Amino acid sequence: MKTKHIVDGVQPSEGAIHPKNRDELSIALSDVLDSDKVVVPIGGATRLQIGAKIPKYDYALDLSGMNQLVAHNSADLTCVAQAGATLKSLQDVLKEQGQFLAIDAAFPEQATIGGILASNAPGYMRWQLAHMRDMVIGMEVVLPSGTITKSGGPVVKNVSGYDMARLHIGGYGTLGVISEISFKLTPLPRRQGTFILGFQTENDLHNFSEEVFRSHVMPLALAGINSEVTKELNLKFPASLYLVLVRIGGRQMAFLRQKEILSQIANNYQYAHTEFFEEDSSDVLWEKLRDFRGYNINTSILGRVFSTPTRLRGLLAHISEYLQKIELKVALSVQPGFGTMEFYFDGVSNSAKVDVEVIMSEIHRIVLENNSHLNYEQLPTELKNGFNMWGPINRGSLDLMKSLRRTYDPTRKLNRGRYITDSE
């Protein structure tokens, strides 16, 4: 037994299956005939903690053996890879041709592209404010029954038949197991760097970000982090309440011009600190931030908020106010342009004056009040009992999602009980 396959503290009762290709994957799934059995597809196991507490678990379907880059057509800016390939292995090959996949996710050495897509993993790379689903142009999926099926292909423009890949991005492997993916690629910027500003107020953070997006700068990434994150990353910056990091890239002149625009915008603010990191040091900075997924994995609580740039303002203000009131240390990271926020705190050993369940509900209430959505991605297993980690979703959508789940996986063979569709 591998610790890698433990889900919510549970080992698979029948052990693990390690398919090497689509046919083995198909057989593995079609061989599970007992409608009672539950299969959990696993890639790099970096995000297995997501979802409601698993009620029963029989097979670990470990895809890490399906890790080949099937094709890289650099002149076409496309590639095809097996789902079990790690993000790092893919980016390394692409980099040699001056290209990259505009998707990033924590722990790329372990995280597989299939897992990243299935679990809609968060990342900071947001060129053109695109979502990772915008990089997917084709997908091969093995249905719970073992049927191999594909849609799309290695061309960048395609409206032939339903856009099936969409179902599986963020589908947490409940409608099928992703086996192969076609991506569209992006040229690596010739130069890149990160502009850092330290602010004392949330307002400055939002205003600055808004101005950047109104300007002609095209950020590769823009994030705001609070001092708790700064501290955890061991970044040697003078204490500011918030740091804003703007990553820019391009050819030489375009790069310099963007840097200049950022400095000009910054001059309108009372910033406490500023710095500019170029090339490798900029890479390292974002890698650290990317791989920060909270504190101790067993006790950490991680919330993901989906909102819009302007709603995020009120949201952040109200949450900060509340956290101050209860004296809870929370690490916060926001992407104001993209309208998302993540927060982390220790669910067991924290200094708060209030019960952790109360905190979780109160934050949820604030999020809803600001017309936004919250998903608790990570909870200590003991806190999962009966708690709706997914947050509410409108009735019509939920009914349809359940209908899709019933249609594609009538026995709930895959990931039973974990996804939003399996909630009562």
Added chain:
Amino acid sequence: MVEAQEILKLPWLNESELYKCVHCGFCLQACPTYLTTGLETESPRGRIALMKAVNEGRLEISDQVMRHWDLCIQCRACEDVCPSGVPYGNLIESTMDQIRDHRKIGFIPRLAYEISLRHLIPNQRNLAIVVSMMNLYVKSGLQKVVRKTKILKLISKRFERLEKMTPAVNGKFFRAEGQLYTADVEGTETIQMLSGCVMPLTQGNQMRAAVRTLNKANKDVEVPLNQGCCGAINSHVGDLGKAKELARANIEAFSKGSGTEPIIVNSAGCGARMREYGHLLSDDPDYASKAVDFSKRVVDINEYLDQAKLQPGETSIPKTVTYQDSCHLANVQKVKDAPRNLIKSIDGIDFCELKGSNICCGAGGTYMITEPEMSEAVLAEKIRNLVDSGADIIATANPGCFMQLDNGIKAAGINVEVKYVTDLLDETYTKSK
């Protein structure tokens, strides 16, 4: 279900023109009646589909079908955006001509039509008498003729509209008597000018302003004798026979000089008609080639003045001015920039573009009288955009547009003036008060 043998087929003059339409739908957003109704039947593509269906014997020419064709303002904005080059103007014109015999028209309206459109408008002397008397009985006859369905229900509405549209006689009549207006300095060129039918009687002052402006451009302006209505209204309502007769008369009237002078037209609708005399008379062995030569001489006054690089006078006009494209100038004669250039050349004017300036105002010659509901609905959107533009003055290049806009502005009670581009230019040469 209509039996196949009952369906009358329209013998289309040029079937291949009809089948050039590949129903791509690019015309929809250019069509004022589609924009107003959102109905495919009131779009160029829909009207052509009905023509095709009739041509193929799939549809009879019912009152409803004719109604959809009647509702076309014939602004021809669809031609301008058509990627396949469908000659919509020709299609609707020949459709209107051919269905004239299908209309169930009573004796009185037919007589009224005969009088108004075949004898009155084409004849300056008769028309002058009528305009002077403002004989409403005769005019209501005109309404009756051209639109006949639901006539009793609609008559009061049209009557009201006609009365509103009745232009105030503006200054003395401008008569075409072969006179010559010479420029202050020695003229570089002599041009011939169309005086037309209604405009010289109701807008004499504007005609004179146009002449003065041409003189300022150092042109000698001759107004040939025996010229008359261009025939646009007749072709619009489907009387191509009369239109051809008028075309031949004008070709004769304008051939008395060197036969090469530019023919300047300050009414966009007339200019468009005259530029297409070549097409109109293409089956007339005596006039076909004369008509082609004639059409080549026709130039809109705005285009002519812009090309002549007219220098406006020194009097400033400190107003916000916008411009409504006259359909037959923009869509048929393809003149869009010239009037704008002229307006912008005037000192003091703050020019603003009117939203949807390329969409018809709903005038359409007699359309504003015959189809008052649709005409007013189209106009309403125009007036909304005009208010939004914040303009003090709206300039245009055609008497129909002038009257329609003026009427809409008065009804809305807003403080905007309608002027011809040439009126504005003329004002720059007069000393400011």
Added chain:
Amino acid sequence: MSQSELLEIKNLVPELKNIVGSDYVLDDKADLLVYEYDGSIDRGNPVVIVLPQSATEISSVLKLARSHSIPVVARGAGTGLSGGAIAEHGGIVISMARMNKILEVNADDRYAIVEPGVVNLDLSTHVGPQGLYYAPDPSSQRACTIGGNIAENSGGPHCLAYGVTTNHVLGMEVVLADGSVTWFGENERDGIGYDLRGITIGSEGTLAIVTKISVRLLRSPEHVKTMLMAFETIEDASAAVTGIIGAGMVPAALEMMDHFCIKAAEEAVGAGYPEGAGAVLLVELDGLFESVEEESDEIEAICREFGPLEIRVADDAMEREKLWSGRKGVLGALGRLAPNYYLVDGTIPRTKLVDVLKQINELSERSGYPIANLLHAGDGNLHPSILFDERKPGDVENILAIGAEILRICVESGGVLSGEHGIGLEKQDQMPLMFSDEDMATMSLLKIAFETEDLLNPGKVFPTGAGCGDISQARAIARVGPGAYI
């Protein structure tokens, strides 16, 4: 549709009038006739047309239709090229012409909420003064509606850099087949659950009727530059395309025309292309001033390697318009050469351009039908146009066969059946070229999960005679596994 079914629908007219108002239900013969077609070559016969003004009205219409098992087809501007808006099985056509309002523009969050009948270009015109625009720009953008764009997942020349419709829609309000109204996603750029938004986009109106759409708006670029490059041969031009993409540049647009189009455009609009040009490339760059300048220098250098006959560059709006005039006038120009043209749409990997164009030319010579090639070369999207005369007996059958052959060539080269027009009626029977029975059954399961009655735009996407008609067969795919379907 049988006489009794026809009569049943006619009997519903009073009820429909109660729902949407008597002026907005059409069933006169002339009215129905003009809703037979869209921009494609197919036709259908709707029995009644309704023009609703709200999701509530559409919901009531759908409930009524469902209770009588009547098919319903939503229609935007009817500019589609694959028959998406055609009432293939008769029934009710819902025209979105009255649902054409821009409901909200949020410049700070950079989204707009629009009704489906809003014309694509009108949105960009509306938000332009705020320095924003809506990126997908199908060639029909002056006329086509955003609702229709959603159904077909439309692209356009500038989708090379910015992506197609699905990349620009945040969320939408839909009416499902049972009449229920719900939102798929909202104004957020990310969220939880299956991407219902994503699967509905491009589903050709078969899953839901969209009634409100939240779209992303982009900031207008600081600088735009258009370059026109004429080459002696299509091989040189294609090599230049590969060179540009390979050098790490993704221009806003990268278009190509072959000698046939060049000749036609030259005759029609006098675009001023150099004599002897076998291919013309149009490249548009936009964005930061410096970035545009640096990339255009580099592109020029790359193109010089392939011996261009001429390179012209324009960076003001009027000059750019001139360079585009030839490209935009091509379709009209083809109309001068033949009464009709059949515009085929397929995508191939960009690197296969030369080979595929050669095969298409051979096909043209073999068949005797001229084929003009107009392509979004940057993303490998081909638009071969077959010239013909619909009144000539046999022509329509022949060109359809040629079109199918072109698609076969595309698929064999690793490409797909449609880049931006959709499958609809036009290509439903070619689906098996690209998809296995299992693939198509998997797709039809999606339809089944949304509705089992098959009343929303039936008869589209799936091959005639197959498709989601047979639910039990499709379900077997989910239950039993490989081989079960065959």
